[in-house]
Amino acid sequence: MKNVTRRNFIKGTAAAGASAAALGLAACGGSGSSENSDGTTKKILRFGQSNAKEGLDMQKSTNSLESAISESVCEAPLRWTEDNELVPCLLEEIPTFESDGVTLHCKLKEGVKFHDGSDLTSADVKYTFERMMNPATGAKSTYMYDLIVGAKEMLAGERDNLDEGITCEDDYNFTFHLTSPMVTFINNLGISYAQIFPHEACEAAGDAWGTGTNFIGTGKYKIVSNDDTTEVVMERFDDYHDGTPALDELHYVFYDDNNTKLMAFKNGDIDYCDLSAELLTQYQQDSEVAPLITQYETLGVQFVNLNLSDGMGLTDVRVRQALSLGIDRDSIVDNVVSGAGTVATGWLAPQTPGHDDSAPAFEYNPDKAKELLSEAGASNLTLTAKVRNGVNQRQLVAIQDMWSQIGVTLDVQVEDNGVWSSDWAAGSLQITALGWFPLYADADNHMYTYFYSANAAKKSSFYNNATFDDLVSRARVSQDSAERADLYKQADDLLTRQDYATLPLYWPKNAFVAKDYVKNAKVGNLIYHMFDVDIDTTKDDYNPEA
Numbered sequence: 001m002k003n004v005t006r007r008n009f010i011k012g013t014a015a016a017g018a019s020a021a022a023l024g025l026a027a028c029g030g031s032g033s034s035e036n037s038d039g040t041t042k043k044i045l046r047f048g049q050s051n052a053k054e055g056l057d058m059q060k061s062t063n064s065l066e067s068a069i070s071e072s073v074c075e076a077p078l079r080w081t082e083d084n085e086l087v088p089c090l091l092e093e094i095p096t097f098e099s100d101g102v103t104l105h106c107k108l109k110e111g112v113k114f115h116d117g118s119d120l121t122s123a124d125v126k127y128t129f130e131r132m133m134n135p136a137t138g139a140k141s142t143y144m145y146d147l148i149v150g151a152k153e154m155l156a157g158e159r160d161n162l163d164e165g166i167t168c169e170d171d172y173n174f175t176f177h178l179t180s181p182m183v184t185f186i187n188n189l190g191i192s193y194a195q196i197f198p199h200e201a202c203e204a205a206g207d208a209w210g211t212g213t214n215f216i217g218t219g220k221y222k223i224v225s226n227d228d229t230t231e232v233v234m235e236r237f238d239d240y241h242d243g244t245p246a247l248d249e250l251h252y253v254f255y256d257d258n259n260t261k262l263m264a265f266k267n268g269d270i271d272y273c274d275l276s277a278e279l280l281t282q283y284q285q286d287s288e289v290a291p292l293i294t295q296y297e298t299l300g301v302q303f304v305n306l307n308l309s310d311g312m313g314l315t316d317v318r319v320r321q322a323l324s325l326g327i328d329r330d331s332i333v334d335n336v337v338s339g340a341g342t343v344a345t346g347w348l349a350p351q352t353p354g355h356d357d358s359a360p361a362f363e364y365n366p367d368k369a370k371e372l373l374s375e376a377g378a379s380n381l382t383l384t385a386k387v388r389n390g391v392n393q394r395q396l397v398a399i400q401d402m403w404s405q406i407g408v409t410l411d412v413q414v415e416d417n418g419v420w421s422s423d424w425a426a427g428s429l430q431i432t433a434l435g436w437f438p439l440y441a442d443a444d445n446h447m448y449t450y451f452y453s454a455n456a457a458k459k460s461s462f463y464n465n466a467t468f469d470d471l472v473s474r475a476r477v478s479q480d481s482a483e484r485a486d487l488y489k490q491a492d493d494l495l496t497r498q499d500y501a502t503l504p505l506y507w508p509k510n511a512f513v514a515k516d517y518v519k520n521a522k523v524g525n526l527i528y529h530m531f532d533v534d535i536d537t538t539k540d541d542y543n544p545e546a
Contacts, residue, residue, distance in 0.1 A: 043544075044544045047270065051065070057070075057210030058070050059137055062140050062141060068529065068530075070192055071192050071195070072530050074219055075196065076090070077091045083524060088109075090108055091189075092107045096479070100181075108121070108122060108125070113239050122169070123171075123199060127199040133155055134160070187440055198216060212227075221245060235250075247534070262283065274511070275512055277510075296511070297342075297507065298349070301505075301506075303502050304395075305432045305502060306431065306461070307429060307431070313378075323369070324500050325363060325406075326364075326405070328364045344505060347446070348492050352441050356492065373407060383403075383408065386413045388414070388434075400412055428460065439525070453465070461501070472487070472488070475487040475491070517539035517542040519533065521533060
């Protein structure tokens with residue numbers, strides 16, 4: 001067993017209530033040696049993050065923190081890279097729909113093994129999706145796959161299989177059959193919700209699947225210890241199907257407090273972690289940490305959500321346009337998020353097909369805003385905003401002052417996260433602010449999911465425009481990428497520049513810190529994947545025993 005280190009001490013501080021014995025055992029995850037059998041220095045990466053405490057089964061979770069861990073263990077048929085490119089993973093190639101738009105033939109790579117030594121087959125794929133659609137599983141993202149024939153009937157408890165929806169021709173060839181065209185179904189095969197599980201091991205684990213060491217896959221790293229509280233320790237999977245993984249050990253170390261986590265990084269107790277927006281300015285001024293900070297663009301948007309339902313006072317487009325004109329977005333980026341963002345010119349971020357490169361930033365014009373409010377008969381307008389604590393609250397407080405300059409009173413109320421989520425889904429929020437982050441660079445997951453009329457009613461938006469619905473619906477089924485991008489460009493313009501149905505503020509930049517010996521640290525969109533991360537063991541400051 002190792003001696004007590006700074007890393008152990010910080011972990012002990014973060015994990016209140018854990019016994020000294022438990023902490024000692026957690027610190028001893030892995031082999032306990034800093035050298036491999038051939039005498040080379042072990043490559044051990046320690047990544048610090050919060051513990052979402054939802055388990056690693058991504059059928060039951062939508063948390064990006066859990067996804068980061070689970071994707072080191074389990075894999076989906078396809079994969080989104082850190083450059084937002086869709087590539088094959090368990091499949092030999094990216095499949096394409098037949099001309100009917102609903103038949104999708106897939107071929108698995110041969111010889112892919114799970115961590116228990118069993119072979120990946122088409123039967124595992126079918127089992128995984130049947131488990132997802134079984135109501136007893138409680139899967140949270142079935143809407144992304146429920147066009148598989150028989151899926152909605154399974155979810156309703158009317159059948160217990162997907163025999164017509166997924167046909168297995170042999171151990172490696174299988175076919176999805178959809179009830180109606182959905183071109184983005186292929187994209188959805190590249191995210192953590194589509195991770196393929198080994199039938200026998202998953203069934204044997206039952207409800208414990210995704211907890212402790214009851215979680216195996218085909219991924220680069222396999223779990224050797226996991227107390228579900230302080231640390232998950234993984235080792236390289238030597239039988240990985242796509243080359244030898246770079247790291248010997250991968251440790252996910254949990255910190256409940258961002259300050260503690262950054263102290264641990266600075267002390268050398270972890271090698272790599274995210275840097276929250278509220279700490280960015282502090283560490284940009286820290287001479288030791290500043291050179292190790294990397295900021296990156298996300299696919300998301302921070303925005304003000306407007307409730308367009310009757311009785312909410314926001315049904316007049318002139319009022320909504322005035323509210324947009326009354327927001328100084330440059331000031332919000334500079335003063336609220338310390339420059340960690342780009343003023344929005346629409347809903348879709350620049351990396352997303354459908355983004356309009358020619359659109360200017362939204363105008364700040366208080367005088368014009370006053371004129372529009374006067375025309376609309378909305379002088380002395382009073383609005384109520386309910387928001388969660390944090391950056392969204394700070395945004396609305398800044399907007400509160402800006403709108404006061406155009407004669408609009410905004411009452412900002414802070415709600416507990418659970419209460420806010422319930423109110424948001426119930427459609428009872430007049431005004432709120434939030435960030436919306438798609439899972440990959442496609443506008444369907446971004447715009448259809450939020451603003452298609454049937455979906456908007458569940459997000460305190462109630463946007464209902466038949467032309468918009470038609471644009472995003474046509475884009476969902478088109479297999480022509482250029483056509484899809486043009487349809488989304490039109491939809492974005494209609495949503496944000498004609499109807500002012502929502503008020504985009506900025507496209508956020510996130511940040512992380514990584515020691516100089518951490519190689520290939522890169523984040524494509526929120527989730528910290530370790531697919532390509534390596535360690536330069538020749539660096540003087542790398543110490544696997546730290």
